[in-house]
Amino acid sequence: MTAHRTASLPRLLLAAACTLALGACASTQQRTGGSIPDPLEGYNRAMFKANDAIDKAVLEPVARGYRYVTPQPVRKGVSNVLKNLKSPVNMANQLLQGDFKGLTNDFIRFAVNTTVGIGGLFDVAGNHGYKYEQEDFGQTLASWGVGHGAYFVIPVLGPSSLRDGTGMLVDSFADPLNLYLYNTDNEEWIYARWGATLLSTREELLEAVDDLRKHSIDYYATARSAYAQRREALLNDQKPEFSGAPSIPDYGNEDK
Amino acid sequence: MTRSVFPRAAAVIGLAALLAAISVPSPAQAFSPAPGTDASLAVPVKGGSQMEAGALTFVSGMGDRALSFLRDQSMGQDGKTQEFRKLLESSFDMETIGRFALGKYWRQLSPAQQKEYQSLFRSYVVKVYSARFKEYSGQGFEAKAARADSATPTDTMVSSVIIPAQGEPVSVEWRVRNKNGGYKVVDVIVEGVSMSVTQRSDFDAVIQKGGGNVSALLAQLRQQAG
Numbered sequence: 260m261t262a263h264r265t266a267s268l269p270r271l272l273l274a275a276a277c278t279l280a281l282g283a284c285a286s287t288q289q290r291t292g293g294s295i296p297d298p299l300e301g302y303n304r305a306m307f308k309a310n311d312a313i314d315k316a317v318l319e320p321v322a323r324g325y326r327y328v329t330p331q332p333v334r335k336g337v338s339n340v341l342k343n344l345k346s347p348v349n350m351a352n353q354l355l356q357g358d359f360k361g362l363t364n365d366f367i368r369f370a371v372n373t374t375v376g377i378g379g380l381f382d383v384a385g386n387h388g389y390k391y392e393q394e395d396f397g398q399t400l401a402s403w404g405v406g407h408g409a410y411f412v413i414p415v416l417g418p419s420s421l422r423d424g425t426g427m428l429v430d431s432f433a434d435p436l437n438l439y440l441y442n443t444d445n446e447e448w449i450y451a452r453w454g455a456t457l458l459s460t461r462e463e464l465l466e467a468v469d470d471l472r473k474h475s476i477d478y479y480a481t482a483r484s485a486y487a488q489r490r491e492a493l494l495n496d497q498k499p500e501f502s503g504a505p506s507i508p509d510y511g512n513e514d515k
Numbered sequence: 516m517t518r519s520v521f522p523r524a525a526a527v528i529g530l531a532a533l534l535a536a537i538s539v540p541s542p543a544q545a546f547s548p549a550p551g552t553d554a555s556l557a558v559p560v561k562g563g564s565q566m567e568a569g570a571l572t573f574v575s576g577m578g579d580r581a582l583s584f585l586r587d588q589s590m591g592q593d594g595k596t597q598e599f600r601k602l603l604e605s606s607f608d609m610e611t612i613g614r615f616a617l618g619k620y621w622r623q624l625s626p627a628q629q630k631e632y633q634s635l636f637r638s639y640v641v642k643v644y645s646a647r648f649k650e651y652s653g654q655g656f657e658a659k660a661a662r663a664d665s666a667t668p669t670d671t672m673v674s675s676v677i678i679p680a681q682g683e684p685v686s687v688e689w690r691v692r693n694k695n696g697g698y699k700v701v702d703v704i705v706e707g708v709s710m711s712v713t714q715r716s717d718f719d720a721v722i723q724k725g726g727g728n729v730s731a732l733l734a735q736l737r738q739q740a741g
Contacts, residue, residue, distance in 0.1 A: 293712040331681040463683075466650070474643045476735050480720030484713045492707020506667045507690060507701045507711060510614050 295420060295487040297410040306412040307479050311472075313415060314461075319468075322461040336380045338459050342391055343372050343379025344452065347435050352394040356402040361496065364389050393493055396433075397426025401494050410483055416457075418486035567661040570671035570691040573698040575658040577606050578675065585651045596645040603644075608692060608699035609637055615701075616714040620722055620729045632733060638740035653680045661691075669693050670701070 297303060326334070346369035353362035368384040368391065376383040385391060400422050408421030419427065431437060440448045475481035584590060584598040603609065613636040614621055624632060655678040664670040673689040690702035702711040718732055725731020 293709065293716060470647070474646065475717050476732075476739070477717050477720035477724070481713055481717045484716030485708050488708045488712060489706065505709075505712065506664070506670070507611060507615050507692075509667075509669060509692070509694075510611055 293484045293488040293491075295407050295410045295483060297483065299409055299411060303410060303412040303483075304479055306414060307417075307482070310412065310415060310417050311478075314468075318415075318457070318461050319465070322458060322465055325458055325462050326465065334459070334462060335382075337455065338463070339372070339376070339382045340379045341452070341456050341459055342382075343369065343376070344436055345434075346373075348430050348433065349392070349394045351433065352396060352399045352430075353392075355396075355399045356394070358394075358496075361392055361394065364392065365394075392496055395423070395426050396429040397423030397490070398494050400426055401490075407487070407490075410486075418482055420490075423490065566693050567663060567671050570673050570689075570693070570698055571658055571661040573606075573691060574661075574673040574675060574689050574700075577602065577700075578656040578658060582656055585648060586653075592645070592649070595648050596641060599645055599648070600641050603637070603641065606698075606700055608694070608701050609633070609640075611692075611699075611701050612640075612711060613637070615711050616718055617729070617732075618715050618719060620718075620732075623729050628729070628733070632729075632736075635733065635736040635740050639736050642740055654678060664690070667692075 329337075346365055350362055350365045350369070353359075353365055368389050371384040371387075371389070372379045372382060375381075382391070397420075405422050407423070411419050411421050411424050413419045413424055413427075416427075436452075437449050440446060471481055471485065472478055580602060581599075584595055587595075590598070610633065613633045616636065617624075617632065621629065656675065657678065658673055658675040661671050661673045664672050669692050671691045671693065673691055675687050675689065676684040677687055678684045686706055688704040689700050690704070691698050692701045702709055704710070721732045721735055722729055
């Protein structure tokens, strides 16, 4: 039984390699201008509403409490450690995307911040121009030519897509630290890490979410658009020349 | 006893592959420019680097102007809103921004309605952004670099950062159009998110909810701007 299951792993890798070969033909700079297909809108709107209620009742107050009781350098340290722990997964994704410059950048960050930066507490590398880049398997799939599929609001976690949600699962299960904790019966630390990441991220997003919530007529549609554009920017490693934003037409010359 | 992670991992990868198969690869989603953006129609007003330098100075000056009234403690909220309205009229191409936000629905409106919409849109923008001033807490602003936009010869992209008193700097890009001898902002892109595109998605959803009728949006704007 186990033998059968492990034997399927090489086959999956082969399938992944084929996908890679096919994906190489596909353009990596997909500009969708902030649109994302939303065939599941009924479910998504309901889940978004539920998430918003959970957020207002639990996540946001906890994040505000966290901000209130901790000074900024402490929160920065927590965020740095969590980002540093993600380095192996980031590097794997850089490799899968064929981004060797990004891979080198992440390797230097990981090496320097883990040692000189005391376990990732201080972003020493970032201060010397080796900036953090968020890489995930969703972006890797995108670089292979896989589209979003459909917008998908994940319970509690919020805006995502079939592609990016899949990527999140893959990243989580391929994470060496998670594998180690799981194999040594320390699963509770995996959940602790998730919780800390959720809290730290929510705290960083306090203003942005507040702003979207207050200043949009249709909060759901605005958040969906912001999500699609943000993912596109990350996919292009935030190189502004590949920003997803479309050109704005020159209406004066167009007609009249 | 240590547990093997492989059965679960294999199951998850299988699930992932399934989900990935559902997410259809879509090269057709590749960006195609909106009609009317034919580059040959647009005439560059000034030579490349001169225009870029001009746009950078323009954004920098606009930032200074905004910071001077935001930091002015003797000025009340109404005064700041007044200053912002002036800044908006002089430095932003509100006609273009408003029209882009309405997208394809613009043509549904009669000239009178178009005029009403543009006026409502301005009030709406002033209202939304003046609410944001209240959250101003000493952030700094720095215009950093300008580059030509290959797709639109009249436009220059100016990158800048907003530096909070504590926390991470926020990257903001300005799409600056050189038109009729002057510079005007036509889009603001915050951390990769275009305000114009986001606004259009918001409006589009409101109109769709109203059965594809722009009057649903106009009613909302009247209510919000009032």
